[in-house]
Amino acid sequence: MSHSHKIGSKPAYFDGQLLLAANFIDEQRFHIRARRRHTLALHGWGVARGLELTRQADSAIAIGPGFAIDAEGRELEIAQGFTVDLGAWGPGALLRVALAYREALEREDEDNPHLDAHVDVVVTDGPEPSGALLLGTVQLDAQGQVEPSAIDLAGVRRQRTPVSPGSIGAAALDDTLRRGWLRLPFRGLELQHGPPGENAIPPPFRLGTTEARAHSDWQGQPNKHGAGGTMAIPIPFGALRVLRLRLAGVENDDRIDFHLVRGGFDPDSRQHVRTILLEKTITGRPYNEVWRIDDGELDPEYHTLALWLRCHGMATVSLAALEFSY
Secondary structure, eight states: OOOOOOOOOOOOOOOTTOHHHHHHHHHHHHHHHHHHHHHHHHOEEEEEEEEEEHHHHHHEEEOEEEEEEEEOOOEESSSOOOEEEOOOOOOEEEEEEEEEEEEEEEEETTOOOOEEEEEEEESSHHHHTOOEEEEEEOOTTSSOOTTTTTTTTTTTTTTOOOOOSOOOGGGOOOOOGGGEEEEEOOBBOSSSSOOOOOOSSOOOEEOOOOOEESSSSEEEEEOOSSSEEEEEEEOTOOOOOOEEEEEEEOOOOSSEEEEEEEEEEEEETTTTEEEEEEEEESSSSEEEEEEEEESBBBBTTTTTEEEEEESSSSSSEEEEEEEEEO
């Protein structure tokens, strides 16, 4: 079982056929409708470029050159900018400036009539004609003049090419859109095991709204053990690689050791995954360090990221940021 839906009709020519005006008009209509259908479906409608309204004088505005498509898929083009006099309107008038498509039959030569396509500029204090494309509104002041702030472009529709779901992948995006920084405050959970070579688990960080800080006192004594903590790093949707890590803070009396760890699960071996992608030490204060990650590939289904951090002595962490690519 099948269904058929007619989308158009054009003449089927044959040798010896008597061609009348209606035959050519039908063919023109077929191609015009096909082009407009294509334009609206694949490119959308609205102002594509230019056609800006600007103040020209006390009672005049200028319309710049540009190109647009109206809601019916018809092309509107102004090749050279020009001025529109608003002197006929009274004080306080709110004017709408729009473009309208029009066709006119010209008979300059009786043996060769033709249709001319026009773009009409419409200025009205009411609604613009049906099908017209709004370029902006102009609010005249109490003297009927155009102030610099009188032109409002908020209601102008800009052409935006429709995009079907899945039609654009990350590879088609500009390079600046294929990567970006995830910025986080450090929210380290208390360590469950002591760091390698240490018998005791260091104190947890004291977590503020925007900063993690080692305790100045711990268990009633001045804190000489620093702090330690680990936090999960959320991987942005669609990210396939982690490129760089940045850590920044104000205090660092001794040193800060950290690991960036890739975790998760290996579905083939059915084993837990734990790989240290970066292992560094930070000295000095304040600090603002960035490290490149050479082996930062991320499986979109199975990999996780976590940051393990251990400071010796008083230290603070203001920022943990990771750059991802798509």
